Amino acid sequence: TQGWRASLLWFPDSQIPQARHESDGLLVTAREADGIVRIQAIGPYRDLAAQHPDLPTTHWPGLCIAPGFVDLHIHYPQTDVIGSPADGLLPWLEHYTFPHEKQFSDPAYAHEVSAFFLDELMRHGVTTALCFATAHSESVDAFMAEAQKRRLRMVTGKVLQDRHSPDGLRDTDTALSLHQTEELIRRWHGVDRLGYAITPRFAPTSSDAQLHGAGEIAQQFPDVWIQSHVAENVDEIRWVQELFPQARSYLDVYDRAGLLRQRSVYAHCIYLDEADRHRMAEVGATAAVSPTSNLFLGSGFFDYLASDAAGLRYGLASDVGGGTSFSPFQTMHAAYTVARQNVGRPGISLAPEHLWWQHTAGAAAALDLDGQVGNLLPGCEADFVVLNPNATALLARRTAQTETLAEWLFAMIVLGDERLIAHTVVQGQSVSDNKP
Ligand code: GUN
Ligand code: FE
Numbered sequence: 001t002q003g004w005r006a007s008l009l010w011f012p013d014s015q016i017p018q019a020r021h022e023s024d025g026l027l028v029t030a031r032e033a034d035g036i037v038r039i040q041a042i043g044p045y046r047d048l049a050a051q052h053p054d055l056p057t058t059h060w061p062g063l064c065i066a067p068g069f070v071d072l073h074i075h076y077p078q079t080d081v082i083g084s085p086a087d088g089l090l091p092w093l094e095h096y097t098f099p100h101e102k103q104f105s106d107p108a109y110a111h112e113v114s115a116f117f118l119d120e121l122m123r124h125g126v127t128t129a130l131c132f133a134t135a136h137s138e139s140v141d142a143f144m145a146e147a148q149k150r151r152l153r154m155v156t157g158k159v160l161q162d163r164h165s166p167d168g169l170r171d172t173d174t175a176l177s178l179h180q181t182e183e184l185i186r187r188w189h190g191v192d193r194l195g196y197a198i199t200p201r202f203a204p205t206s207s208d209a210q211l212h213g214a215g216e217i218a219q220q221f222p223d224v225w226i227q228s229h230v231a232e233n234v235d236e237i238r239w240v241q242e243l244f245p246q247a248r249s250y251l252d253v254y255d256r257a258g259l260l261r262q263r264s265v266y267a268h269c270i271y272l273d274e275a276d277r278h279r280m281a282e283v284g285a286t287a288a289v290s291p292t293s294n295l296f297l298g299s300g301f302f303d304y305l306a307s308d309a310a311g312l313r314y315g316l317a318s319d320v321g322g323g324t325s326f327s328p329f330q331t332m333h334a335a336y337t338v339a340r341q342n343v344g345r346p347g348i349s350l351a352p353e354h355l356w357w358q359h360t361a362g363a364a365a366a367l368d369l370d371g372q373v374g375n376l377l378p379g380c381e382a383d384f385v386v387l388n389p390n391a392t393a394l395l396a397r398r399t400a401q402t403e404t405l406a407e408w409l410f411a412m413i414v415l416g417d418e419r420l421i422a423h424t425v426v427q428g429q430s431v432s433d434n435k436p
Contacts (some may be wrong), residue, residue: 001030001429003057005045006386009066009356010376014365017298017357021405028052029382029428036193037382060386063422066356068127068383070326070363070374073227073267073288075132075154076117076143077101077110080320089297091235092322102168103132110142118146118154122432124326125421127383128364128373130227130265130288130317132199135169137180151192153373153428155225155379157199158184159218162210165201168208171210178213185217189224193381197225197265197318202232203240203253203318215258225367226264227288231271231331233299251276260285263368267319268293269312270300277310285365287312289358290319291334297322304339315363316355317436328359329416336413352409381427387412388422393432397422 008025013016026048028041041048049055076079081100086092104110121129133139133156139159147154158181162171171177181198181307188197198214198221200206206214218226231237231250240250247253251272254260262284269287272280280287289302307314316331317323325331332355340347364374373381389408390396395415402408412420 001028001040001052001055001083003028003052003055004065005057005059006060007064008042008376009064009387010042011067011357011361012149012377014361014370014375014377017351017354017362019353019356019405019409025065026052026057027384028055031428039376039378039380039382041378042376049111059340060422062388062390065376066385066387066391067360067380068373069125069359070315070367070427071121071126071129071359072265072286072315072363072366073290073317074129074320075324076114077104077132077134077139079113079117081321082324084321087296088235088321089299090235090239091299098169099164101134102166104139105136105168107138107142110136110139111146114146114228115144116395118150118152119432122150122328122424122426123390123421123434124418125385125424126326127424127426128153128367128369129155130197130225130367132227133158134159135159135165135171135177137184140184140188142190144194147194148192150431153193153195153369153383155195155197155367157181157197157225157227157247157285158212159199160203160214161201161205162207164205174207175208177210178217181214181217185221185224189221192234195225197227198259199226200228200259202229203250204236204243204372208244208257210259211253211259211401218258218261222380223263226259226261228259229268230266231276232268232294233297233310234271237271249273249276251279255279265366267317268299268302269307269314270294270302276307276312279313281311281313287314288316288317288319288366289335290317290323291338292324292331293319293322294338295334296324301338301341303342304350307365313366314358316359317363327417329413329420332356332359332413351408352413354428355413356409383426385421386423386425387420389420391419391422
């Protein structure tokens with residue numbers, strides 16, 4: 001059993017985007033019988049310390065313990081694609097992303113990139129991610145092994161893409177691609193803190209047979225995740241209409257294949273219609289909002305008002321390498337900017353607590369992992385960040401002059417980068433220290 005004393009930021013109800021801040025708090029963690037370190041208690045130091053005498057306690061005066069960030073959609077094989085300029089999504093895939101991803105058939109290369117990627121995530125305070133691998137089984141084995149070594153809670157899957165993709169990345173045998181998916185589920189899903197996601201890349205690069213095969217596997221394994229892309233870009237949507245004339249909408253292609261359900265996470269969801277949003281809400285599917293990617297690729301703007309009206313649940317994602325940063329602060333800042341810009345009608349000003357929630361407890365809820373990650377409530381796994389609001393001269397000046405929690409959080413969202421993450425703690429162990 002261990003104690004951690006600092007100021008604390010958390011969400012008293014994981015489902016509600018209202019944060020609580022305790023200026024002198026204590027977090028108590030302990031390793032439980034299953035080997036996982038979980039939070040046992042959280043509250044004011046003066047109340048809790050008396051109940052836990054002789055608790056070995058790390059004290060961080062002036063710093064703030066907050067939940068580890070959860071990234072709902074990211075591609076580890078695109079770490080070295082970030083910032084590749086292109087005239088929109090489809091040329092970007094063709095000229096940069098697809099050629100680059102071919103390299104992940106090499107296990108040594110996949111291990112090297114996985115290791116760098118996971119360390120980079122932790123340096124930025126991200127402790128759980130729903131992550132794309134590539135079409136190569138080796139890319140999943142490498143990522144899972146590196147995540148396991150770091151004791152991280154990570155979810156990934158082999159990308160399914162059996163058409164409109166180059167040699168070396170395309171599944172040349174659809175049945176084999178589905179067999180590999182099942183094999184990888186059996187090898188990795190539920191091992192330590194790892195989870196598997198059935199991962200059709202997007203409708204244009206899968207045959208109807210591959211999509212339906214993926215849907216059948218999903219039915220067989222109800223607690224694995226499903227991840228894909230939907231309604232990101234106008235040229236992409238036009239292409240889907242040509243390829244699947246019988247579908248009512250782009251989203252409907254996935255629905256008909258049995259790929260829309262609880263634990264399915266769809267990146268972007270920009271150009272959904274009302275029926276799509278209601279359908280996702282009805283089945284418990286969720287949206288991974290990826291604002292830095294949408295701005296970089298010129299894809300469009302996620303519609304927060306329409307999503308809230310339909311009850312569509314969502315959380316934040318970097319979408320590296322269409323996205324431009326691993327930093328949750330950059331992503332939250334971009335989400336704020338996007339919400340302000342809703343085209344053709346007044347935008348909304350997302351509250352900083354709501355932005356923070358979308359990248360922690362809200363993202364965890366979208367993954368069906370609320371109460372497990374993304375928060376500091378008792379029972380949550382002990383993955384957290386330690387913020388240093390004095391990390392830079394500008395941050396120190398700015399945060400010192402804030403009067404409310406909202407102002408303080410906004411200052412960090414707008415000015416923060418990885419220097420603000422003094423420590424990242426995974427399973428009760430400090431794994432990343434950013435020296436000021
Ligand atoms: N749609 C299909 N593949 C991708 C990808 O790798 N990134 C993004 N942003 N969209 C996609
Ligand atoms: Fe993506």
